[in-house]
Every structure is written in C-alpha cells, then in structure tokens.
Amino acid sequence: MLQPTILLLKEGTDSSQGKSQIISNINACQVVVDIVRTTLGPRGMDKLIHEGSDVTITNDGATVMKLLNVVHPAAKIMVDIAKAQDEEVGDGTTSVVLLAGELLKEAKVFIEDGLHPQIVSRGFRKASQVALNKLEDIQINLSDKTNDEKRDLLQKCAETTLNSKLVSGYKKFFSTMVVDAVMTLDEDLDKDMIGLKKVTGGSVTDSLLVKGVAFKKTFSYAGFEQQPKRFEHPKILLLNLELELKAEKDNAEIRINSPEDYQAIIDAEWHIIYEKLECIVKSGAKVVLSRLPIGDLATQYFADRDVFCAGRVEEQDVRRTQRATGAAVQTTVHNLTPDVLGTCGEFEEIQIGSERYNLFKECPGTKSATIILRGGAQQFVDEAERSLHDAIMIVRRAIKSNCVVGGGGAIEMELSRYLREYSRSISGKQQLVINAYAKALECIPKALAANSGLDAIDLLNKLRQKHAQAKPETRWFGVDCLGGGICDTYESYIWEPSLVKKNAIASATEAACLILSIDETVRNPRSEINNQALPGPGPRGPPMMGRGGMMPGRGRGVRAFRGRGGR
Missing domain, CATH: 3.50.7.10 (GroEL)
Structure with a gap:
C-alpha cells in the first residue's frame, strides 16, 4: 500500500543534505582560503578591492574578508573567525583562516572515504588540546626581564607584525612609536585611549606621536x-x-498683539x-x-x-x-x-x-596617546592605520601575557612534529586524524615560503629535519622570508605573543568542527522570484561570484546580476 505524500516544508523550499552537503561547504570555504592565502607573510601580496567609488588596498586578512561580502552560509564562518581573531588579539587573521581551511581540506579526504564527521571532529579537538598544552610548555616567559629588555622585546614583536604590512620599510620608526604609545597608557591598557588620526600629504616619517x-x-x-x-x-x-x-520649533505658535x-x-x-x-x-x-x-x-x-x-x-x-x-x-x-x-x-x-x-x-x-599618520595617497594612509592597529594590539597582548614564541612558522612546525609523535601512541582511527591535524599545521610555513618566491617543498623538508632533532636549540627554526632559506627565528628576533597562536589554533579548530557538523542546509523561499527558474548552476551547484561576492546558486547577488543583464 502506497503511503500518502506529506508536505512538511513550504513549497519551493530547497534542501540539501548528506555527505555531498558537507563536501560542498568545504569547497566553498576553500575558495575563501585561496583568496587570502597569498597575503600571508612579509612578502605577501596585497588585494585591491573596488566597491562603488571606494578603493581599498590591503593585505590584512580581517579587512579582506569583511570587504569580500561573503554570503555563502558556511563560508561566512571563515569571516567570523577572522573578525574574532582581529578583535581579540589584533593579528593572525590570515593565519586562522588558512589553518581552518587546511583542517577542512584534510577532513574532506576522510569524509569521502566514509569516516563519520564526528570522529574527525573528535580527533581535531583532541589534537588541538594536545597542541595547546605543548605550546604552554615551550613558550618563553619574559616576566623576569628588566624594563629595557621588555621594551626591546615589545619593539621586536611590533616589528614582526609590521613585517607583512605596507609600511614594513618603516617598521623601526613605527614600532618605536607604537611601543611609546602603549607604554603611555595606564595599567588597564585601554586601546580606546590610543587615537589614530590621518592627515594626507607629507612623508611617512612626518608622522608623530602626541602623548595626550x-x-x-x-x-x-x-x-x-x-x-x-x-x-x-x-x-x-x-x-x-x-x-x-x-x-523656533516646527508648528510653534506665538500670539502677539503689539510690536x-x-x-x-x-x-x-x-x-x-x-x-x-x-x-x-x-x-x-x-x-x-x-x-x-x-x-x-x-x-x-x-x-x-x-x-x-x-x-x-x-x-x-x-x-x-x-x-x-x-x-x-x-x-x-x-x-x-x-x-x-x-x-x-x-x-x-x-x-x-x-x-x-x-x-x-x-x-x-x-x-592617553594619539598617533597622527602622514602619507601620500589616501589608500596608503588607510592601510598604515590598519597596520598600526595590529601592532598596537600585539604590543598590548605581549605586555599582558609576557610570553612569546618564534614566528616564521617555527611554532607550527614544532607542534606538527610533536603531534606526529603523539599520534603513534594512539590506536584506531584517531591516529590518522591527529596525524592529519599535524600535517595541516604545516600550511603556515608552506604559505610563507610560497609567497616569498621560495621552494616550499625544499624548505619544509629542511625544517622537518631540524625539528626532528627535538632539541631546544632547533625548535625555533622557521622560514626566513627576507633572506631566503631557514633561520632560528628566536635569535633573529622574529617573535610573536603566544596568545596569537593559542587563539588561532583554538578558533580554527572550532570553526572546522562546526562546518563538519553541518549535514543539511534548508533554504526557504523569500519571494516569488526565488521560485522562478534562474539561469546558471542550480541550488546544489558550486559557489558563484557576483556583485555581492561569494554566494550559492540562489542568492540576492544572482538576482541583481540577472536584472542588470536581462535587458
């Protein structure tokens, strides 16, 4: 006997579910990652984003993600973690997106092979916790340093942040200014008490700090x-x-009888x-x-x-x-x-x-302190403001945490080595997942090398060989983007606050696990136009790029595009 058809959802509702939906979401996130991948590092490229009459030139991950106007529901999570990283620690916005994308790329292989997404998520969370514990053990605490040594440390952290910015040629000038501004503040280090004002014209070195x-x-x-x-x-x-x-106010009425x-x-x-x-x-x-x-x-x-x-x-x-x-x-x-x-x-x-x-x-x-920025084009001054914001946030975090790690992908390589060794002590499928997590961590030094025009495979092999020795003097070897090759990043003063890495690892892992937990997407029709047949890929097709940015097959940007060209 045939069962009667039960109409549960509104007519015209589109529903996609199962393994194909998870893979589709991963593919959408990969498109976002590919856009920002080339901005990482001191040799990273800039993005020119043109929207109406506004032109923005930047390599700041959070700014790029915000201006892309991503509307794909799963890919929006990547925008959110970049924004959260920017608000929490100020730097590492590109790194957190790359790491989340690489985790999803590794997970995609397991999903296609039939492994349940929750097993993958469980392994990722376990690997993340192990990595964070290891990071706590090897970070360098600077609380016992003298004031002069601390100041030198803060300047090195600011310089490392400015290395990848448009103002990298003036990193010593600006790092001194940023440290002076932050050191002027009270103990609470309220970032709102540092003002950034922009005045076009003049040289960059005409910028000045007002202690007030x-x-x-x-x-x-x-x-x-x-x-x-x-x-x-x-x-x-x-x-x-x-x-x-x-x-007088509108509708006011005054009666007078004489002048x-x-x-x-x-x-x-x-x-x-x-x-x-x-x-x-x-x-x-x-x-x-x-x-x-x-x-x-x-x-x-x-x-x-x-x-x-x-x-x-x-x-x-x-x-x-x-x-x-x-x-x-x-x-x-x-x-x-x-x-x-x-x-x-x-x-x-x-x-x-x-x-x-x-x-x-x-x-x-x-x-309070105010930094008055000078420069030529308005776009340059705007990017300088974003760069100094990142440097200010990093110096504040370094003062509060007093702990640093080596930059240049060194900490990622050390955690990757440790996780590979740890995975051998685990039996079952979790061993494969934790090993995949270790492999995903290598995406940071790999991107740094590729963006610097170096041989990424050759450099990764050299770094693996150094870190395999598992000695304190080799754990801080990373990519030397400016000199070409590898170097001891700690000795080269390429330092980052450990809080940046902790937040990036935790945020990227949670974002990856969240996307892997979505097995169904339901789109409700918002208007009659949604129910009409639209040209191009269907609702289950690949993500599209329109005027509004990245979007699924049926999005507002598609309708706007169709309306413009329908003539």
Whole structure:
C-alpha cells in the first residue's frame, strides 16, 4: 500500500543534505582560503578591492574578508573567525583562516572515504588540546626581564607584525612609536585611549606621536581666529549643549498683539544665550568643547574674553578628553563647580599639513596617546592605520601575557612534529586524524615560503629535519622570508605573543568542527522570484561570484546580476 505524500516544508523550499552537503561547504570555504592565502607573510601580496567609488588596498586578512561580502552560509564562518581573531588579539587573521581551511581540506579526504564527521571532529579537538598544552610548555616567559629588555622585546614583536604590512620599510620608526604609545597608557591598557588620526600629504616619517589627546579642528565661525591658540594649565569645560540662537520649533505658535511683545520675545532669546555664556566665563574655563554646535555669537563672545571654544567635536574625542583631563560632560552651564572642570599641562593648536589640530598634552587623568599618520595617497594612509592597529594590539597582548614564541612558522612546525609523535601512541582511527591535524599545521610555513618566491617543498623538508632533532636549540627554526632559506627565528628576533597562536589554533579548530557538523542546509523561499527558474548552476551547484561576492546558486547577488543583464 502506497503511503500518502506529506508536505512538511513550504513549497519551493530547497534542501540539501548528506555527505555531498558537507563536501560542498568545504569547497566553498576553500575558495575563501585561496583568496587570502597569498597575503600571508612579509612578502605577501596585497588585494585591491573596488566597491562603488571606494578603493581599498590591503593585505590584512580581517579587512579582506569583511570587504569580500561573503554570503555563502558556511563560508561566512571563515569571516567570523577572522573578525574574532582581529578583535581579540589584533593579528593572525590570515593565519586562522588558512589553518581552518587546511583542517577542512584534510577532513574532506576522510569524509569521502566514509569516516563519520564526528570522529574527525573528535580527533581535531583532541589534537588541538594536545597542541595547546605543548605550546604552554615551550613558550618563553619574559616576566623576569628588566624594563629595557621588555621594551626591546615589545619593539621586536611590533616589528614582526609590521613585517607583512605596507609600511614594513618603516617598521623601526613605527614600532618605536607604537611601543611609546602603549607604554603611555595606564595599567588597564585601554586601546580606546590610543587615537589614530590621518592627515594626507607629507612623508611617512612626518608622522608623530602626541602623548595626550589630539583631534582635528572642527568647523568654526568668524571670530575663531581671534581666540588664543595656546594655554598652560587651562581649565577645560566639556559640554553636551548648543550655544547658538535657534529658530523656533516646527508648528510653534506665538500670539502677539503689539510690536513690543515681539521685541520682548527676541530680547528673551538673547538674554538666555548671554546668560549661558556669562556662566561659562565666570566658571574660569579657558577651553570649551561641545559635542553640539557653538554658533558665531558665542565664538565672538569667547574670543573677546580670551577663551578657546570648539563645537561639533566627535563623541569619541570628547570621551578621550574627558578621561584624560578629568572633566565631566555637562548638559547645563548653571551652577558649574570646580570639580567638573578638567585641566592639562599644555593646550595648543598647531598646523599639520593642510589641517589644524588641537592638542592636549601632559594630562593628569587616564593616560592617553594619539598617533597622527602622514602619507601620500589616501589608500596608503588607510592601510598604515590598519597596520598600526595590529601592532598596537600585539604590543598590548605581549605586555599582558609576557610570553612569546618564534614566528616564521617555527611554532607550527614544532607542534606538527610533536603531534606526529603523539599520534603513534594512539590506536584506531584517531591516529590518522591527529596525524592529519599535524600535517595541516604545516600550511603556515608552506604559505610563507610560497609567497616569498621560495621552494616550499625544499624548505619544509629542511625544517622537518631540524625539528626532528627535538632539541631546544632547533625548535625555533622557521622560514626566513627576507633572506631566503631557514633561520632560528628566536635569535633573529622574529617573535610573536603566544596568545596569537593559542587563539588561532583554538578558533580554527572550532570553526572546522562546526562546518563538519553541518549535514543539511534548508533554504526557504523569500519571494516569488526565488521560485522562478534562474539561469546558471542550480541550488546544489558550486559557489558563484557576483556583485555581492561569494554566494550559492540562489542568492540576492544572482538576482541583481540577472536584472542588470536581462535587458
């Protein structure tokens, strides 16, 4: 007897499941990995991403992944781990994507041979834990170093990060600046207290560090040039208040019977604004900043009384000024007390390139620093900002963790060797999976060698031979991307905080296991257009690249592409 057909899902719903779906997801992730693979290392290539009128040139993994606009549901996980790595430690974004992709590539062979995905995931998690434990044992703790030695360490870590960036030719200049900026901060090392400002024009070496708060001069009215531009130990008032004559609100209605009534209304408005300005001057404040506009009347009033003012200051700059100077943001100017006013050692306004900047130096509150970047093209300055962000994050993490490991793929090769030996003590299928994990770790030195134009196979064989000796003096051998060949990365000062590697290994393993656990994808129709036959590969076809980036066969980008060319 035939069983009746049961319609469970909405008509037009597409469902893909089983082994083919897992392999399809792995293939989609491999496309993402292939895009960013060439950006790894000091000899890595840059990506030019053109979107509308915006042009971005970068080799930062997290930036590339974000600008690709990946819409494939499984491949989006690779974007997420790159973003998480960037927010957590600031560097290693390309490495974490490469490692996750290589783990999936190794897992694909097992899946095709019929091994259950959960067995593979269990083996990967076991190998990850063993690798992290080994990393804890061999990392170099620098807590007993002197202050000068620690500073030298931090500069080497910053230089290693900047090696692969567009500003690598100025790595000594910028690494010193980054370390000075981070060392200026308080013990909590709040990254928000380091400002990065960009001024196009001039040479890269014209960039400067201000130990305090600096921001670009805001829009100002006539009378601003008559105000003093330098103070020593001024009182600073921060406002969230408008200081200008405002038009009446919409739909306001005032009934008057004589011209004298109208004049009384005008006089009341002027009386209110003058009362506010008098309260500010009587408070003793010499520098007045407001998030909201300060009009031409107030500007001239302050100029006549030797008070500096700036309106429409960005909220982030106000917040940094508040914490650095000790001032409290006020929403009224009545009953101002001395404790709500901040101060600094020196305030001045200077010309930097074509812009004027307000500088607050020698602040008594929370320590702050501002790096003002100079350079030619806007794209260069933007990439320099991203590079210094990574370096700042790395220096902060190095200070907090006090532990480093050798870069250049050295730590990956040492962990790979250890896992191969460990796998021989395991029986069953897990031995194969852990051995595959060890092989996947070699993708980092392999990519470094390939991107440097070196023979990757030859270098990997040399590194395996060195690490096979299992001696302390050989465990830090890695790829010498600049000199060509292999070198002791620790002796060559190619150092990275161990936290970067820990986070990358853990994130890549979790991402790989998550993708392997997905055996079915259900796509619900979102509109009638989805139910129409679309040209090209079907819903189970390979990932497509359209205007929106990488996508499955039925995505918004495909419909947009079809609509544009349908004419």
